[in-house]
Amino acid sequence: MSTIVIYKTKYGATKKYAEWIAEELGCDMVDAKDIKIDDILKYDTIIYGGGLYAEIINGVHMLTKNMDKLKDKKIAVFTTGLTPTDCRDYYDKMVIEKNFKLGVPENVKLFNYVGKMLVSELSLVHRTALKTLKKLMQGKENPTDMEKLLIELCDADGDFCDREAIADLIEYIR
Numbered sequence: 723m724s725t726i727v728i729y730k731t732k733y734g735a736t737k738k739y740a741e742w743i744a745e746e747l748g749c750d751m752v753d754a755k756d757i758k759i760d761d762i763l764k765y766d767t768i769i770y771g772g773g774l775y776a777e778i779i780n781g782v783h784m785l786t787k788n789m790d791k792l793k794d795k796k797i798a799v800f801t802t803g804l805t806p807t808d809c810r811d812y813y814d815k816m817v818i819e820k821n822f823k824l825g826v827p828e829n830v831k832l833f834n835y836v837g838k839m840l841v842s843e844l845s846l847v848h849r850t851a852l853k854t855l856k857k858l859m860q861g862k863e864n865p866t867d868m869e870k871l872l873i874e875l876c877d878a879d880g881d882f883c884d885r886e887a888i889a890d891l892i893e894y895i896r
């Protein structure tokens with residue numbers, strides 16, 4: 723069984739998880755920008771990781787737009803984000819709806835991990851986007867619990883990556 727971990731990262735959190743997963747499984751690992759769909763098809767098991775940006779899994783369309791070609795593969799998609807992993811409502815509704823418009827295919831399983839955000843590393847565009855989002859949420863008259871959480875998360879500053887968290891994905895692949 724050949725396995726590959728593909729990752730797309732902006733600040734390194736997803737790459738860190740990809741390295742941990744590839745190390746545990748002793749499999750290939752590649753940056754998404756260095757691989758094409760035809761090369762991915764050579765593998766039986768595909769693990770794809772991307773950071774969450776406004777609920778979009780960075781780069782996952784590489785897989786979602788090719789699902790017909792990938793229907794016989796075992797696929798794990800992992801996300802890294804700042805939303806706590808027990809926020810299943812958020813994950814199931816927003817993240818799944820935005821990234822898997824036709825629903826999650828049977829051969830795909832999703833995993834979510836907490837990533838990192840260091841304010842000192844953020845691009846100006848991202849810093850501005852977070853400021854705007856925070857202002858928007860703060861302007862709401864009756865913010866929902868999720869909106870309150872988002873206001874807090876806009877100020878997050880730290881590396882919360884946790885190697886132990888990948889145990890569920892490793893077990894699923896093995």
Ligand SMILES: Cc1cc2nc3c(=O)[nH]c(=O)nc-3n(C[C@H](O)[C@H](O)[C@H](O)COP(=O)(O)O)c2cc1C
Nearest residue numbers: 732733734735736773774776777803804805837838
């Ligand atoms: C502009 C911006 C938008 C973000 N949107 C989300 C989001 O929708 N959900 C979430 O859980 N985390 C969100 N995050 C946090 C990132 O997903 C988190 O920092 C992740 O670990 C980044 O992964 P990477 O470094 O591999 O790109 C956002 C961060 C930034 C800077």
